[in-house]
Amino acid sequence: MNRLPCPPGHGRHVIGVFMVKPFLKYLVLLRLLQSGFAQAVGGEPLSPDEAFKFKISVKGPHTLIAEFLPAKDHYIYKDKVRFAVKNQGGVLIRQIHMPAGKIKNDRFLGTMEVYKEPFQAELVLDRSLKAKKITLLATYQGCNEKLGLCYSPIEKSVGLVLP
Amino acid sequence: MNISVLCKRSRYAILLIVLCAGLNTHAQTVAAPALTFAAMDGQKTRLYDLRGKIVLINFWATSCGICLKEMPDLIAAWRRYRSRGFEVIAVAMRYDEPEKIREYVRRQGVPFPVVFDQDGALAREFGQVNGTPTTFLIDKSGRRISRTVGVINFKKLRAFLEAQS
Structure with a gap:
């Protein structure tokens, strides 16, 4: 089929075009919005477990080690890291040792201590040696710096057998 | 022709x-969920009643610095486009503290409804919102047309709202 060349100077008097144009504009903007009206600074956010990997291990009869691995461009707030023993049964957390974090000055939240690198928290337990099984509850919260996204607090419940 | x-x-x-x-x-x-938003000041807003308007739903928290930074821009957008059928509903996450929310809303003079999602039901209804800010836009026919996780691009938002008028 022969294609006809389009002549220049299409008239603005064509009613059909007038009706279609605003709709097209709307569609174009809608497509832009559907890609999210987020700033084009990061990609899709990681899942909470990918963003902040967490592991807990038993170091000794009275010591637990909690390891946190924030992903690149993520950080964890020091004051949002919390631990509790759920089914106490003679086990208490006596002390929590955490390393110093980096100071983050937030215009709205003030000065905060955050961890951008992997870190460990040491939990010292008070326990009778008869108490063997515990459930440890860890809570922590952090953000993705690039996306400007703060995750909801993450709760992890871990069953442990003490030596 | x-x-x-x-x-x-x-x-x-x-x-x-x-x-x-x-x-x-x-x-x-996707069709936005049929919901009623109960704001902290007692005002109730049915999403269905906002048909014919563009509705922005912003999940936020007082512990989220970015959200606090964005709120004045959201207020400005609401003031500018409200008369052209733009509504905003701010939903504070369940882990927030009501007193902190009230204090912030009062201090900032937030003019649109602010809801405290105490049981997390709204976050679930909108597909497990698990971070802030997360922002949804609902079109005039009640369909959810975008979901933004993280910082809002207000330039893009304003361009969309301008095209609606």
């Missing part, structure tokens, strides 16, 4: 087909 009209129409038709096809494949426009 002359050639110029045919050409113009076919060009728009092709563009329309491409854009509409894109909409289908992405399937990102």
